[in-house]
Amino acid sequence: MARQIKKRCKCGCTARITKSIEVMNGFSQHYIKCTNPHCERIWVESSEFSHEVRKSKLDKESGLTDFVKSLPLEMIKSLRLACDMELAK
Numbered sequence: 001m002a003r004q005i006k007k008r009c010k011c012g013c014t015a016r017i018t019k020s021i022e023v024m025n026g027f028s029q030h031y032i033k034c035t036n037p038h039c040e041r042i043w044v045e046s047s048e049f050s051h052e053v054r055k056s057k058l059d060k061e062s063g064l065t066d067f068v069k070s071l072p073l074e075m076i077k078s079l080r081l082a083c084d085m086e087l088a089k
């Protein structure tokens with residue numbers, strides 16, 4: 001299970017993200033509310049995509065599909081033949 005990012009209010013209590021809005025591609029604003037019923041402070045924090053540490057495995061698969069789509073039809077046919085031969089082993 002994914003670990004939830006813990007936020008803390010200036011009153012010292014924990015706070016939670018109640019709403020996230022993607023303002024622009026990769027730039028989001030998070031509405032954060034203090035869980036202390038005597039405080040109930042709400043504030044907004046921004047986060048911005050910086051860089052990837054590891055590529056998504058899904059990107060790898062779609063990258064392969066895009067690569068195959070970019071090939072000429074004859075090359076796709078011979079690639080399919082090669083794949084069939086490899087799978088038949």
Ligand SMILES: [Zn+2]
Binds near residue numbers: 010035040
């Ligand atoms: Zn608070």
